[in-house]
Amino acid sequence: MDEKKRIVVIGGGTGMPVLLRGLKNLPIDLTALVTVADDGGSTGRLRSEMDIPAPGDIRNVIAALSDVEPMLIELFQHRFANGNGLSGHSMGNLLLAAMTSITGDFYTGIKEISRVLNVKGTIYPISDENLYLHAEMTDGSIVSGESNIPLAQKKIKRVFLSPQLIHPFPGALQAIEQADLVVISPGSLYTSIMPNLIIPSVDKAIQKTNAQVVYVCNVMTQDGETTGYTASDHVKAISAHIGNGTIDKIIVQDEPISKAMQERYAKENAEPVINDVDVLKKMGLDVIEGDMIDHQRSALRHDTKKIAKLLYSIMSQK
Known part of the structure; x- marks a missing residue:
């Protein structure tokens, strides 16, 4: 073949x-x-608070390449609204930040979430530095x-x-x-x-x-x-x-x-x-x-x- x-x-x-x-x-x-150079909105806040590379563009690429139920992608891309500590944050950004924290490494976090969301293809951050x-x-x-x-x-x-x-x-x-x-x-x-x-x-x-x-x-x-x-x-x-x-x-x-x-x-x-x-x-x-x-x-x-x-x-x- x-x-x-x-x-x-x-x-x-x-x-x-x-x-x-x-x-x-x-x-x-x-x-x-x-x-991973984005610094606006939810991404910017997570970068400064957790000292991780920008997750926002990675999140959108995971969503584009994943092959799961639409509802799961909707959840992953959900952005919290109105007046609390979560406002403006995207669920996917939070999951990437959490997985980075769990695995101790940004790329391993991406890889694990890609596996869970059945991503077709490979996603690399251009750098895993902030x-x-x-x-x-x-x-x-x-x-x-x-x-x-x-x-x-x-x-x-x-x-x-x-x-x-x-x-x-x-x-x-x-x-x-x-x-x-x-x-x-x-x-x-x-x-x-x-x-x-x-x-x-x-x-x-x-x-x-x-x-x-x-x-x-x-x-x-x-x-x-x-x-x-x-x-x-x-x-x-x-x-x-x-x-x-x-x-x-x-x-x-x-x-x-x-x-x-x-x-x-x-x-x-x-x-x-x-x-x-x-x-x-x-x-x-x-x-x-x-x-x-x-x-x-x-x-x-x-x-x-x-x-x-x-x-x-x-x-x-x-």
């Missing part, structure tokens, strides 16, 4: 689970490398904290992590080295995607891997992060952080976004990302255009099945 092809997805935020939900049902060996994200703005100012960076409403020059000596999770590096396809997921470019890519050794592993590296480009710009960015601006930002020529292919949305949806996103100062295909091709990228949007949803999200099918076909062509 042929060995299953290996797909590694790197990211965080809302874009990554969408990709994973489609990929988990394919005959592949799937690994998710997830950011790390913090900072941004240097084009005006020279430094903004600290993942949740504060977009709020500064300044143009971002670069992002970096503290402490200085961060160790990537060993399994993450191995997964990138052994992959047949590495996928950089859509999501907040500087605060969900970049924190994974800039970890020492991860950037080198992505540069050196024999796998094709595919970037699924965001469909809309994000206020305070990528205002006015074209598709090539997204790639240039990644290249500026981890080196030129790292990305082989880019997937962009080529069907227009409906007027109603554009008006809705305009309230958040977001607009469709312009696909400057000629510039992308001059940069040496293979550009894959298509209608990748789930038109049934009230928010703009990639279509889980379409994107999974496309990624699988890219890997099968190799």
Whole structure:
């Protein structure tokens, strides 16, 4: 029997689970490398109180990859409301914090909860250290904290992590080295995607891997992060952080976004990302255009099945 092809997805935020939900049902060996730099809300409180890496993005990935009764996932994703010590906390974040406390190790906690929730694939935190994200703005100012960076409403020059000596999770590096396809997921470019890519050794592993590296480009710009960015601006930002020529292919949305949806996103100062295909091709990228949007949803999200099918076909062509 042929060995299953290996797909590694790197990211965080809302874009990554969408990709994973489609990929988990394919005959592949799937690994998710997830950011742990989030510091807002429930995640931020648990980080500071328990000195653990951020559980929020990991929780969403577990939910996306699990294969259990919907009610169990609803319970795992439940967020407590109103006026008590639990308000704002997510049940899944609390379970991850508790399991870390029981097992004495963040990754072992993830592994045990993944087992209980019948997760398809492997989930690694990009690092199991408590790390913090900072941004240097084009005006020279430094903004600290993942949740504060977009709020500064300044143009971002670069992002970096503290402490200085961060160790990537060993399994993450191995997964990138052994992959047949590495996928950089859509999501907040500087605060969900970049924190994974800039970890020492991860950037080198992505540069050196024999796998094709595919970037699924965001469909809309994000206020305070990528205002006015074209598709090539997204790639240039990644290249500026981890080196030129790292990305082989880019997937962009080529069907227009409906007027109603554009008006809705305009309230958040977001607009469709312009696909400057000629510039992308001059940069040496293979550009894959298509209608990748789930038109049934009230928010703009990639279509889980379409994107999974496309990624699988890219890997099968190799």
